Amino acid sequence: MSLFGRIFLLNAIVLVVAGAALLLGPVTVSTPVLLTEVLIVGTGVAAVLVANALLIKFGLAPLDRLTRAMRTADLLKPVPRLPARGRGEVAELIRTFNAMLDRLEAERGFSAARALSAQEAERRRVAQELHDEVGQTLTAVLLELKRVADHADDEVRKELHQVQETTRASLDEIRRIARRLRPGVLEELGLTSALKALASESSDRAGLTVRHRIDPDIPPLDPQVELVIYRVAQEALTNTTRHARATRAELHLHVENSAVVLRVRDNGRGIGDSAEGAGISGMRERALLIGAQLQLASPPGGGTEVCLSVPVREPERR
Structure with a gap:
């Protein structure tokens, strides 16, 4: 009735x-x-x-x-569906709402996949242009400065050496930006080496010390999964460097309960009541893209912890 x-x-x-x-x-x-x-x-x-x-x-x-x-519905934070209790129109309304959420999450996942794919393609293009065009131009400028400095007097040579150092620093920064846009080490050497390089690079900036622990028994993962893990770790360390005012950070990758778990923790000021920005939203979208769970928390000892849990499929474990 x-x-x-x-x-x-x-x-x-x-x-x-x-x-x-x-x-x-x-x-x-x-x-x-x-x-x-x-x-x-x-x-x-x-x-x-x-x-x-x-x-x-x-x-x-x-x-x-x-x-x-x-x-409270949030497409970036999926929750279990409501049980279709009640009778008549009430149960039908709940079933319709659940179906609507399923459809919206599927459409958002499809849109996010396309957007992230386009984003990665654009990053590769920009990184390639920075490396091939700007990088080669600056390299040519360095060589020309060296040639001119070799034939200049002492006073001019000293000034040219300063210009050389500035140009060399700019070239190093261009290369660092290109590496962040397109992690070639991830494609060439794999996830473990890429995360170690990321931790080392992050330790060189803003007085932050990053320690990494990567278990050797990480199973083979799909390239898209490896890219998501790398991007989440990269965004977490970037947020730590820019906003956390932290001096130490830890990056840990291990296997736990049939899942590959990435933890990035710092000793900064924590997330508090601040709203989630575009960086965290991007991490959530990437996590949903591969069926992973992303959690942000402020541990009792202070700071912020980002935890990404990626289920491991049986074929991957074998």
């Missing part, structure tokens, strides 16, 4: 019972009204109101749960 039918039926039953009680019972209404009659009628009206309130409360309880789910 529909929700409308149940409410209408109960109201009809209550009114019929009340009318029968007035017709068949000994209760009468005098003129003027007696206090006893007022109490009896008031009690009856109160009973009708209580019965209606209870029916509406229990009948609409599934809708309250659905309302809370709608308010």
Whole structure:
């Protein structure tokens, strides 16, 4: 029976019972009204109101749960679907809402995959241009400066050496940016070497010391999974360098409960009540892309911990 039918039926039953009680019972209404009659009628009206309130409360309880789910739904943080409890339109509404969430998550996953693929392709293109165009140009400038300095007098040679150092520092920065845009070490040497290089590179900046622990029994992973793990570690260390005001960080990759787990923890100021920015949203999108779980927390000792758990499929473990 529909929700409308149940409410209408109960109201009809209550009114019929009340009318029968007035017709068949000994209760009468005098003129003027007696206090006893007022109490009896008031009690009856109160009973009708209580019965209606209870029916509406229990009948609409599934809708309250659905309302809370709608308010807290976040496509970047999937949660278990609501059980389709209730009857009639209520259960159908919950099933429709669950189907809508499934469709939205699937569409978002497809869109995120396309966007991230395009992003990686653009990063590779920019890194290639930085390496081939800007890098080679700066290298040529360095060679020309060296040639001119060899034929200049001492005072001019000293100034040219300063220009050489500035140009060499710019070339190193261009190469570092190109490596961050396109981690060639990940494609050539694998995830373990790439994470070690990332930790070493991050330790050279902003006075941050990064220690890494990478278990040797990491199973072979899909290239897309390795890229997601690398990008999450990269973004976590970038956030640590820019925002955490930390002096130490740890990068740990290990196998735990049939999953490859990446943990990046620092001793900074923690995430507090600050809203999640584009970097964290990007990490969540990448995690959803490979069916992984991403958690951010502030451990009891302070700082921030980023944990990425990637389920390992059986073929990969073999």
